[in-house]
Amino acid sequence: MTRRQLMRHAGWFGGAVVLSVAGGEVISHIADHHDQVAAAAASDPNALRFVQVSDSHIGFDGPANTDVTGSFEHALDRINSLGFRPDFVMHTGDLTHLSTPAQFDQVKQMLSTARTERVFVVPGEHDAVGDGGRAYLRTFGANTSGDGWYSFDTHGVHFLALVNTLSLEKAGHLGPEQIDFVRKDLAAVKPDTPVVVFSHIPLFAMYPQWGWSTDDALQVIAMLRRFSSVTCLNGHVHQLFTKTEGNITFHSATTTAYPLPAPGHAPAPTPQVLPARQLEDALGIRTVAYREGDQALALKEERLT
Amino acid sequence: MNVALAIRLAVVATVAESGYVHAKLYVDGYRSIPHIGPLFLLQAAVSFALAALLLFGAPPILQLAAAGTALGALGGFLLSRTVGVWGFTERGFQPHPDALLSVLSEIATLVLIATLWTYLRRRRPPSRAA
Numbered sequence: 001m002t003r004r005q006l007m008r009h010a011g012w013f014g015g016a017v018v019l020s021v022a023g024g025e026v027i028s029h030i031a032d033h034h035d036q037v038a039a040a041a042a043s044d045p046n047a048l049r050f051v052q053v054s055d056s057h058i059g060f061d062g063p064a065n066t067d068v069t070g071s072f073e074h075a076l077d078r079i080n081s082l083g084f085r086p087d088f089v090m091h092t093g094d095l096t097h098l099s100t101p102a103q104f105d106q107v108k109q110m111l112s113t114a115r116t117e118r119v120f121v122v123p124g125e126h127d128a129v130g131d132g133g134r135a136y137l138r139t140f141g142a143n144t145s146g147d148g149w150y151s152f153d154t155h156g157v158h159f160l161a162l163v164n165t166l167s168l169e170k171a172g173h174l175g176p177e178q179i180d181f182v183r184k185d186l187a188a189v190k191p192d193t194p195v196v197v198f199s200h201i202p203l204f205a206m207y208p209q210w211g212w213s214t215d216d217a218l219q220v221i222a223m224l225r226r227f228s229s230v231t232c233l234n235g236h237v238h239q240l241f242t243k244t245e246g247n248i249t250f251h252s253a254t255t256t257a258y259p260l261p262a263p264g265h266a267p268a269p270t271p272q273v274l275p276a277r278q279l280e281d282a283l284g285i286r287t288v289a290y291r292e293g294d295q296a297l298a299l300k301e302e303r304l305t
Numbered sequence: 306m307n308v309a310l311a312i313r314l315a316v317v318a319t320v321a322e323s324g325y326v327h328a329k330l331y332v333d334g335y336r337s338i339p340h341i342g343p344l345f346l347l348q349a350a351v352s353f354a355l356a357a358l359l360l361f362g363a364p365p366i367l368q369l370a371a372a373g374t375a376l377g378a379l380g381g382f383l384l385s386r387t388v389g390v391w392g393f394t395e396r397g398f399q400p401h402p403d404a405l406l407s408v409l410s411e412i413a414t415l416v417l418i419a420t421l422w423t424y425l426r427r428r429r430p431p432s433r434a435a
Contacts, residue, residue: 012358012366019354020347023324027349031332207396242334244400262394 038298041289048155052286054235055255058107059097064258064271075256092235093124093200104139124200125165133166156292162199172201172214197232207263280304312421322410324352340391375411
């Protein structure tokens with residue numbers, strides 16, 4: 001290689017390095033701005049701010065977490081020390097582990113300690129053990145339709161709370177009656193209204209082999225296509241996961257009880273025993289903020305560490 | 306427009322597209338994933354830099370860098386769908402449509418660079434040796 005060729009190569013290489021650094025700075029700046037917008041929404045007292053907690057499994061007793069009550073108390077403490085009073089707290093199911101009346105009483109009493117305007121819940125399959133959800137509906141079914149589904153509006157956002165865990169046919173099923181409810185409910189909602197859908201089991205096919213999907217969700221998804229912004233928040237899978245399909249973004253939440261394996265990384269979705277001190281890293285809550293006029297909701301995950 | 310210039314501009318487009326997809330995913334949330342976030346940022350920044358430089362010429366060092374970046378991104382994609390990358394796994398072409406767009410643009414980059422390399426080699430004047 002001649003000296004001239006070496007100089008030329010060095011020039012191109014140097015240019016690539018300088019431009020890469022500059023490009024990285026620009027992308028980081030855009031990402032920081034993105035964070036600042038989310039933080040601004042969360043700190044705006046006029047914004048909608050709510051918390052999602054999930055899968056507290058009150059009554060679980062196993063090596064994956066020997067104190068799920070303590071972990072849920074920790075989650076509630078975190079909610080009460082957020083620095084703002086959330087407009088509501090939504091628990092996306094598996095409030096209890098075995099659906100006993102004592103477990104429902106305990107979780108209801110614990111949820112009442114959250115400093116918030118309202119508490120909403122949807123049931124998980126662990127809230128229907130042995131009785132098809134009757135104890136759940138007795139405890140939390142007031143002001144709901146059918147098997148506990150409902151909708152409400154606040155801060156210009158339309159919320160749907162769906163039940164895909166109480167079907168006698170199988171878990172991960174909405175059923176024609178609930179789908180009809182959604183059709184009628186959404187008929188009156190304008191397309192530019194942000195829509196948030198809560199459910200326990202994901203409405204997208206996260207891992208059907210483990211029951212991490214809802215077999216008739218596509219009918220609801222089709223009805224949601226006409227809205228400019230749709231956010232689906234679910235529990236059940238005990239881990240964070242995000243997926244976007246056009247106008248719809250799905251966010252799986254983590255748990256306050258114990259982690260489950262990543263899809264396909266174990267023979268079955270059984271509670272994972274983590275090394276000491278790592279459990280709280282896997283547990284958490286989610287805060288969500290929305291300011292009218294913003295295009296999308298701002299989500300922030302909070303670990304229980 | 307000559308053939309080499311057309312291929313080079315096509316490489317600019319595919320490299321920039323791959324960088325854009327990685328930058329978008331980084332901004333949209335991948336930055337919070339340990340190890341994966343910084344790698345997405347690096348891929349995006351290098352891709353944009355290479356796309357900008359390829360506008361002005363396509364010396365072998367840039368062709369190699371573009372091919373290496375595309376191969377690295379494809380390798381990361383395959384690992385994340387099989388054994389995982391530092392525990393990070395994804396399934397199929399999720400997130401949609403970003404994963405598919407990224408893979409297609411990286412395959413296109415490799416095909417176009419191979420085509421450019423072959424084309425330039427054929428057009429090179431024969432050496433006067435022998």
